[in-house]
Amino acid sequence: MQYKSSVVDDIDKLLWKKAVELAARDKQPKCCTVNYAPGYVVRGSQLKNAIYGCKVAFVMFFGKTCPYCQMFDPIFRQVGERYKDLANFVKADIEEFYQLAASLGVMGTPATVAFVDGRPVELAPGFMTAPQFRSFVEGVLRYVGCR
Numbered sequence: 001m002q003y004k005s006s007v008v009d010d011i012d013k014l015l016w017k018k019a020v021e022l023a024a025r026d027k028q029p030k031c032c033t034v035n036y037a038p039g040y041v042v043r044g045s046q047l048k049n050a051i052y053g054c055k056v057a058f059v060m061f062f063g064k065t066c067p068y069c070q071m072f073d074p075i076f077r078q079v080g081e082r083y084k085d086l087a088n089f090v091k092a093d094i095e096e097f098y099q100l101a102a103s104l105g106v107m108g109t110p111a112t113v114a115f116v117d118g119r120p121v122e123l124a125p126g127f128m129t130a131p132q133f134r135s136f137v138e139g140v141l142r143y144v145g146c147r
Contacts, residue, residue: 031055031146038080038089051115056087063109068127072110086146114140
């Protein structure tokens with residue numbers, strides 16, 4: 001009988017510990033209020049919503065006929081899926097947003113711009129491998145404190 005009692009006590013302790021962990025996790029600041037699916041192609045005012053809807057947003061400027069953009073797209077989506085709770089990962093057509101792209105220093109596609117609190121903080125021009133892009137994303141998230 002004593003054995004059952006200690007097992008029940010151990011289970012109660014584990015449940016209490018897990019409840020405390022979950023409560024602490026829920027109190028951590030949310031980095032996003034408006035989430036788009038990773039790789040979502042934004043149109044018009046959706047870009048502004050994506051940038052301001054999260055503390056951090058990664059915008060990939062792409063061209064419809066750009067072969068490097070097509071090669072980078074699955075990497076952008078894959079890494080975006082991994083960090084989707086911490087940042088927005090959206091794509092913007094360079095033809096639609098050419099003025100914004102030019103003002104950010106985008107000279108060609110693909111080009112990924114990291115935004116923090118609505119401000120551009122980093123430009124990564126060109127194609128990146130998955131480890132390179134993951135490192136870029138983690139660096140920005142670490143800088144902001146969302147990682």
